[in-house]
Amino acid sequence: MKGVRFLLIGIECSRNKGTAAILKSTVQTLKNYFENALFKAVTPWPNRDKLNCKGIEFSDDLLSKLRLFKIRKESDDFDIVIDLHGDTISEDYGILTVFGFFYNIVSYKLLAKKAYVIYAQSLGPFNNPISRLLAKFCLNKVDLLIIREKITENYLKMLGIRNYFLGADPAFLLKTASKENIKEILKNEDxxxxxxxxxxxxxxxxxxxxxxxxxxxxxxxxxxxxxxxKLIETYDVNILLIPHVLNNVHDDYSIAKKVYSKIKNKNLVNVIEGDYTPEEVKGIIGLCDLFIGARMHAVIASTSQCIPSVGIAYSHKMHGIIGELLGLDEYIIDIDDLNYDILHEKTMKAWENRERIKKHLEKVIPEVKRKALKNGELVRELCDSLKIT
Known part of the structure; x- marks a missing residue:
């Protein structure tokens, strides 16, 4: 029997472990609610991404086909759009990203006339009058709006948007690679x-x-x-430098190597060299007793395993999810405040309180995971109401 056909946009599944974690966890969640569902993802690098995400079809040119007289014909290939952009519907990445959202709404919702879901995202800020107007227009057109933290909720209220649900980031549900797999990775990494x-x-x-x-x-x-x-000299610990994004534009590995070159105690430091799946990277992070992350989904990978963590925030998503939702706000450092003294202070505080933080996470993470599963239930309810089967 044919299942619901999902079109997933706003992600890649290889070099960015955070967006890959979102994609994989979303697909797995939706499979829990939709029997025989089919998934097609639009990404910049479909040939590369399909090697890391089995069971998903990839395309890089769907929007170029969804134009004018071709749009209805091409849109017969899917039933519903799941927007997984995460946090890019915001002026944090420039006003052009808001125009990109408008383009998606016009293409998929208004022209293709398909159901459109914003799936567990962080939205805003919208400070420019034009971006506010576009955002309000587009958000009022979507069929289901799921957000992942309360700071976004405040931005929506400022726009007069009331029809939304507060869920959780799907990556909290990402599975972890097996211990045997991680042991093999450590062996290969020497x-x-x-x-x-x-x-x-x-x-x-x-x-x-x-x-x-x-x-x-x-x-x-x-x-x-x-x-x-300082950590090595004070606590005699081992350090793992773990990249979470590997591409030509935002390459964490190159920065990790720059940091490594300046370290005195190199004998207790390792840089993860390989390009691994998000499940494998999560498994590597799972080896840690404490984690310090500048990528939010790296910190989701740690906190979802109840590992005490310090987060570096460049936007409200880290504050909203790791800080407010998980209750770790005292261990978040805003980029505007970032310097050695505060980084040292927060890290030492987290290390000294690591057992208390771990117990706290053991209490809150199960509820966060239930919220993340609820995302899929909401999509199921939408499809039932629209008779999408």
Whole structure:
């Protein structure tokens, strides 16, 4: 029997482990509610992405076909659009991203006349009058609006948007690679298991670039190197530098190598070299006793395993999800406040309180995962109401 045909937009499934985690977890959640469902994802690199996401068809040119007289014919290939852009419907990435959202709504909703779902996203801010107008127009057109934190809720209220649901990021549901798989990765990486504790650190090219605009990019490299040496000298820990995005534009690996080059105690530091699936990266993060992350989904990978974590925030999503939803706001550092002293202070505080933080996460994470599963239930209810079967 033919199932519902989902078109997934706004993601990639290979080099960005965060968006890959969103995609994989969303598909798995929807499969729980839709028997025989079919999934097609629009990504920039379909040939590469299909190697990492089995069971999903990939395309890179659907929108180019969905034009004018062709649009109705091509839209017969799917029943409903699931928008997984995460946080890019916002002025944080420039006003053009809001125009991109408008283009998607016009193409998929108004011309193709398909059901359109905003799936567990962080939206806003919308400070420009034009972006506010476009955002309000588009958000009033969607069939189901699911957000993932309360700061977005405030932005929606400012726009006069009332019809939404508060869910949770789907990546909290991402499965972890097996212990045997992780052991094999450590062997391939030539990382020897140690009796000591492990602190994982994810440094970000995006944070580096944002600080570069302010002339502070080398400070970012040096503060992380200095922190690592301090942690090793104080606690005799092992350090894992774990990239979470690997591409030519935002390459965490290159920043990790810059940090590594400035570290004195290199014998207790390893940089993860390989390009692994999000499940495998989550498994590597799962080895850590403490995690410091500049990518939000790297921190979701840690906190979903109840690992005490410190997050570096460049937008409201880290504050809203890790800070407010998980109750770890005292361990979030805003990029505007980022310097060695505060990074050192928050990290040492998290280390000293790691058992208390772990117990706290063990209490809150099950409810967050239930909220993430609820996303799929809401899509099921929408399809039933629209008779999409």
């Amino acid at each position: 990382i020897r298991a140690s009796q000591g504790s492990i602190i994982g650190i994810n440094v970000s090219q995006h944070i580096y670039d944002l600080l570069k605009d302010a002339g502070r990019h080398m400070d970012y490299i040096m503060m992380n190197a200095k922190l690592i040496d």
